[in-house]
Amino acid sequence: MSTLLVVGSANADHVLTFDDLPQAGETLISQQYRLELGGKGANQAVAAARLRNAKQTISFISALGDDSNAAMMRNSWAADGIELEGCYQIADQSTGTAMIFVNQQGENSIGVVPGANAYLSAVHFQQQQAKFAQASYMLIQLETSLESVKAALQLARQHQCISLLNPAPAAMLSKEILSLVDIITPNETEAYALTGVEVSDQLSASKAADYFHRQGINKVVITLGSKGAYVSEQGKGQLIPAPIVNAIDTVAAGDTFNGALMVALDEGKSLQEAVIFANKASSIAVTRHGAQSSIPYRDQLNN
Template structure:
């Protein structure tokens, strides 16, 4: 068996749907409201669990509150077969919360209240050293403290575990963080924040990738929404197009991509084939509403 490790956030998503996203100072009546399970870390763990092969297991390190949302999350993740050994309950804290506004084109704006996510500390990461020893790949994001992110990357490197950083939400990162990353997966906005290069075409994507390569990152994948993803490895780059679909909700599309990418790489696929697999998975996710409820299963992807 091969262990895939995800470290990151878990949120209860309050989703409001509008014709158009509200502008500054504007009040709009929403068309629909629903409560979804989300958080980038949890979404990516669910994606990996649903898309994995029978020879892979998925473990998740996270911090939850002591509330009903945390119980619901644990129950749901258990159904998906995720190992929750590394999930902590933080007394007196609420589980992380996100407010998500979605328009009729599937575009979204998101605000996040960290809650218990802010209490995932380096000591918690250290306590889960066994998971890092077992894992072949570790996937992490930036919705938990930068100190915990750094600790997880250090521990993964110490145990020869390949690291994948999804640098979301967008943030500038020091060289000591980037130097521990094997594979990085920013979108256009995150690439601009990291590199100062506005990604608008293949040439600008190449410049952004070169900057990240100079920080010691071997593989760069810049996700481009409906256009697919730009990949760069060993001085060679290209765009891998995504399937053409009618998007209704892009929440968790990037998370689905990242979870799927880790699964495919662990199965021995090269970077091109792994991104093709991840593009397919995220293309299914955008045709469905919700965060974790939109993430497909392996048999659906095969069909």
């Protein structure tokens, strides 16, 4: 058996759909409202759980609030077979919350209230140190504090657990944090925030990847939406196209990609093969509404 570890956020997503996304100062009437289970960490854990093989176990470390949303989330994750010993409940705090606006083209704007996510800390990771020691890969994002991200990366490095950092939402990261990362997976916006390179094509993606390599990161995957992903390993890069689909909702597409990528790498696939697998999974997610509800199961990738 192989253990895969996801560390990060969990949110209750309030999703509103519109013809067009509201502009600054504009009030629009939403066509539909729904409550979804989300948060980048939770989405990635669910993606890994649904896309894993029979020999892989998914563990999730997160902080939930003292409310009904926390119980709903735990029940849903347990149904997907996620190991939840590392999911903490923080007294007198609400579970993280996100407001998501989605237009008819599947584009979205998201605002997040961290809630209990802000309380995930190195203390929790030390209590779950056995998980880091057992795991072959750890996947983490930036919806918890940078202090917690650094602590998790340090613990992963200490236990020779390969780390994947999905630097979302975009934030400035210190060289110290980047030096602890084995694989980084920004999108165009996040790559620009971290490198100063405006990524629009293969050439600019290569320049952004070179920046990460100079920070000591051997493997770089820059996701480019419908164009696919630029993959660079030890300075050698290529663009891997994504399947052509009719996207209706891009929420959790990146999270699906990252969860799938970790699963495939743990199976021994090359980085290029893992990206092809992840592209296929995320291309299914964008054809469905919702966050975790859009994430496919492994057997659906072959349909």
